[in-house]
Amino acid sequence: xxxxxxxxxxxxxxxxxxxxxxxxxxEDLFSESASQRTTNYMANVxxxxxxxxxxxxxxxxxxxxxxxGGYCYTMKFDEETATVFSEFAPDAKPSTTSTYxxxxxxxxxxxxxxxxxxMHIFATPHGSSGAxxxxxxxxxxxxxxxxxxxxxxxxxxKGNRSGxxxxxxxxxxxxxxxxIQKIKTVKKAMPYKNYEINLNGNTVxxxxxxxxxxxxxxxxxxxxxxxxxxxxGETEQKVETPVxxxxxxxxxxxxxxxxxxxxxxxxxxxxxxxxxxxLTDESIVxxxxxxxxxxxxxxxxxxxxxxxxxxxxxxxxxxxxxxxxGIGERLYYAYMGEKDGFGFHFASYDGSxxxxxxxxxxxxxxxxxxxxxxxxxxxxxxxxxYYNNASFAYALFPFGLNARxxxxxxxxxxxPSTITLTDVNNANNVITLSAETVNWPFxx
Amino acid sequence: xxxxxxxxxxxxxxxxxxxxxxxxEIKSQSVITADSYTQNQFDKWLEANYRNPYNIDFxxxxxxxESDYNYYTVPADMDASIIMAHLVKYxxxxxxxxxxxxxxxxxxxxxxxxxxxxxxxxxxxxxILGTAEGGKKILLAGINELKSHLGSADELNHYYxxxxxxxxxxxxxxxxxxxxxxxxVTPNSYVNDSQFSEPYVNVYLQRGFITAYAxxxxxxxxxEMVSEYVTHTAGWxxxxxxxxxxxxxxDVNQTExxxxxIEQKLDIVRAYMFDTWGIDxxxxxxxxxxxxxxxxxxxxxxxxITVE
Numbered sequence: 001x002x003x004x005x006x007x008x009x010x011x012x013x014x015x016x017x018x019x020x021x022x023x024x025x026x027e028d029l030f031s032e033s034a035s036q037r038t039t040n041y042m043a044n045v046x047x048x049x050x051x052x053x054x055x056x057x058x059x060x061x062x063x064x065x066x067x068x069g070g071y072c073y074t075m076k077f078d079e080e081t082a083t084v085f086s087e088f089a090p091d092a093k094p095s096t097t098s099t100y101x102x103x104x105x106x107x108x109x110x111x112x113x114x115x116x117x118x119m120h121i122f123a124t125p126h127g128s129s130g131a132x133x134x135x136x137x138x139x140x141x142x143x144x145x146x147x148x149x150x151x152x153x154x155x156x157x158k159g160n161r162s163g164x165x166x167x168x169x170x171x172x173x174x175x176x177x178x179x180i181q182k183i184k185t186v187k188k189a190m191p192y193k194n195y196e197i198n199l200n201g202n203t204v205x206x207x208x209x210x211x212x213x214x215x216x217x218x219x220x221x222x223x224x225x226x227x228x229x230x231x232x233g234e235t236e237q238k239v240e241t242p243v244x245x246x247x248x249x250x251x252x253x254x255x256x257x258x259x260x261x262x263x264x265x266x267x268x269x270x271x272x273x274x275x276x277x278x279l280t281d282e283s284i285v286x287x288x289x290x291x292x293x294x295x296x297x298x299x300x301x302x303x304x305x306x307x308x309x310x311x312x313x314x315x316x317x318x319x320x321x322x323x324x325x326g327i328g329e330r331l332y333y334a335y336m337g338e339k340d341g342f343g344f345h346f347a348s349y350d351g352s353x354x355x356x357x358x359x360x361x362x363x364x365x366x367x368x369x370x371x372x373x374x375x376x377x378x379x380x381x382x383x384x385x386y387y388n389n390a391s392f393a394y395a396l397f398p399f400g401l402n403a404r405x406x407x408x409x410x411x412x413x414x415x416p417s418t419i420t421l422t423d424v425n426n427a428n429n430v431i432t433l434s435a436e437t438v439n440w441p442f443x444x
Numbered sequence: 445x446x447x448x449x450x451x452x453x454x455x456x457x458x459x460x461x462x463x464x465x466x467x468x469e470i471k472s473q474s475v476i477t478a479d480s481y482t483q484n485q486f487d488k489w490l491e492a493n494y495r496n497p498y499n500i501d502f503x504x505x506x507x508x509x510e511s512d513y514n515y516y517t518v519p520a521d522m523d524a525s526i527i528m529a530h531l532v533k534y535x536x537x538x539x540x541x542x543x544x545x546x547x548x549x550x551x552x553x554x555x556x557x558x559x560x561x562x563x564x565x566x567x568x569x570x571x572i573l574g575t576a577e578g579g580k581k582i583l584l585a586g587i588n589e590l591k592s593h594l595g596s597a598d599e600l601n602h603y604y605x606x607x608x609x610x611x612x613x614x615x616x617x618x619x620x621x622x623x624x625x626x627x628x629v630t631p632n633s634y635v636n637d638s639q640f641s642e643p644y645v646n647v648y649l650q651r652g653f654i655t656a657y658a659x660x661x662x663x664x665x666x667x668e669m670v671s672e673y674v675t676h677t678a679g680w681x682x683x684x685x686x687x688x689x690x691x692x693x694x695d696v697n698q699t700e701x702x703x704x705x706i707e708q709k710l711d712i713v714r715a716y717m718f719d720t721w722g723i724d725x726x727x728x729x730x731x732x733x734x735x736x737x738x739x740x741x742x743x744x745x746x747x748x749i750t751v752e
Contacts (some may be wrong), residue, residue, distance in 0.1 A: 079482065099484075099505065099522065100523065105508065105509070111506060111508075112519070113505040113506040113507070115522070115524075115527070123516065124518050125515075125516040125562055125565045126565070134515075134567055134569075137518050141506075141518065142506075142508060221516065353563075
């Protein structure tokens with residue numbers, strides 16, 4: 001009987017389990033379904049985007065590490081397409097138009113969903129490794145819409161790939177094209193790489209390193225970072241920040257605090273100059289420094305142009321062209337200079353991808369305008385492969401397969417567009433290299 | 445106990461009855477709304493030339509969900525996509541209409557194409573031209589480079605069209621498997637990821653494979669056999685056979701010449717295509733070559749998106 005009682009008790013307890021709550025008609029928090037609300041939200045985003053008469057400025061930041069700095073895009077939207085302007089576009093064709101779509105993926109998302117040779121620069125991968133290689137520049141073309149400000153002048157976006165938060169601002173006083181022109185002007189007026197800042201007797205040095213960005217029209221230098229070095233007490237300190245070129249000047253994207261002062265960027269005062277004040281603190285002055293030519297040669301990037309190699313250099317370089325043609329490739333660029341070591345750096349194109357590499361040199365500074373350089377028999381990337389398989393020893397020969405000493409001259413020491421190397425021991429070996437990026441050196 | 449049951453039963457019944465709850469009214473409209481989308485002229489052309497006749501979805505706009513998250517890719521260029529849509533229609537869809545039948549194309553040709561702008565680059569410098577998924581979807585990469593390859597049938601095939609025939613062969617195989625005898629011709633010669641490494645990258649013909657990639661595994665071998673055969677002339681094929689007419693000196697176990705091995709495989713491939721699908725490989729090749737010529741000599745309009 002005891003057992004039966006237990007069973008009876010259990011069975012009687014059963015209904016209490018089944019008598020679950022029956023809370024009648026939970027109040028809806030929203031009057032519409034989630035899906036309907038998203039649809040309405042997207043319609044509102046579209047109204048705001050297409051409603052801006054002068055379009056929008058997008059402060060674009062590729063790469064989750066922000067290693068390439070920030071960039072300004074301007075754009076105008078109509079019902080189906082976006083017209084995108086950027087500092088990379090040639091003046092003759094300042095913009096490219098392609099489609100965009102607003103849809104609901106991880107929340108409301110704006111996607112530039114057909115190719116745009118401006119908008120997709122930072123997302124386009126290439127066959128090589130390193131920056132701009134198979135991972136491109138870790139740039140976005142899919143943006144999650146985080147917020148539209150109440151006055152509808154600012155849209156907060158988040159890059160789908162990088163996770164970077166970016167802002168779109170409604171352009172009111174500028175046209176999209178005009179805004180980009182201002183940026184091009186600032187870039188031109190502030191070309192210096194090296195600066196000195198005097199802070200109450202302490203010297204802080206600044207180095208502006210632009211990133212090399214591969215576009216359809218060749219490699220262009222833009223964005224990048226600003227590196228400060230200074231001494232605090234006994235120790236040498238180094239601070240760096242990604243930068244973005246804006247019509248106001250070169251803006252630092254991170255807060256920089258040095259010796260109790262805060263730095264915000266270099267102010268463009270309306271004309272080309274050699275010194276610039278800080279964007280907010282006018283008592284801070286960035287004085288441009290012109291480095292000796294030998295330093296500029298060893299730390300810069302000086303591009304090879306076949307027609308400027310001189311007859312002596314061309315004689316050897318012809319073998320390089322023959323060897324590359326033999327393996328179905330073309331030289332995309334080659335430069336002497338700094339990239340993780342001084343030397344000869346290049347990329348070769350095989351019809352669909354780029355292979356880049358370096359053959360490193362040892363360098364000795366003889367004087368401010370004289371250097372001795374020699375191949376150190378070391379390579380990086382595909383350097384050694386091309387040395388072994390594409391006769392790249394010939395490419396190095398006029399520069400110093402074995403040590404050569406060059407006298408350096410330039411057209412403008414403050415902002416060289418060319419450097420001419422004259423072989424001290426061989427008057428026939430005279431080579432002029434270009435500061436501007438040169439693609440397809442054998443064609444030029 | 446008997447008596448107890450009489451008490452228990454009503455209690456249990458009560459439990460069943462008491463679970464009911466007040467009903468919510470069902471709304472006449474779905475709570476899910478589709479994204480609104482206005483068709484452009486190209487969309488209308490695709491509707492008339494792909495979706496209506498074949499139920500094929502030709503996706504040229506980037507959708508993250510259709511992309512492979514392992515690669516950094518970008519959208520396809522719209523103008524190049526239009527050309528690609530014409531090429532797939534003229535060189536593939538209509539070829540199978542002609543050689544097999546419209547019903548065959550409708551039944552088996554992949555139901556979705558998805559285009560992306562660049563190749564899928566791996567970190568070792570190699571890259572993927574296209575992929576097929578589950579017998580339904582073909583992903584075509586590198587569309588933004590299409591225009592530079594339009595003048596040459598070899599390049600068009602190498603980068604795009606051969607890929608489609610290759611992937612379509614996979615789809616046919618996934619629908620009805622090929623004979624196991626195919627795997628037995630060169631059973632121990634597949635080298636997986638070493639196919640593009642020395643020495644295999646240079647000696648595939650002597651080893652009994654039509655391309656270096658065919659050395660990967662049997663199903664790739666099969667797809668390469670079909671796609672190489674139907675996109676090249678008889679003369680080209682014979683050139684390959686002549687080059688293959690020897691044994692690979694480094695493999696002591698290889699008893700037959702590369703040519704003999706490839707031709708054994710070709711017989712199996714031919715028989716499979718004809719017996720299973722009613723497709724004569726030589727007719728298919730003639731048809732593809734004729735159409736390729738028409739494309740490279742500019743006889744086919746690749747840009748019109750007028751809907752008749």
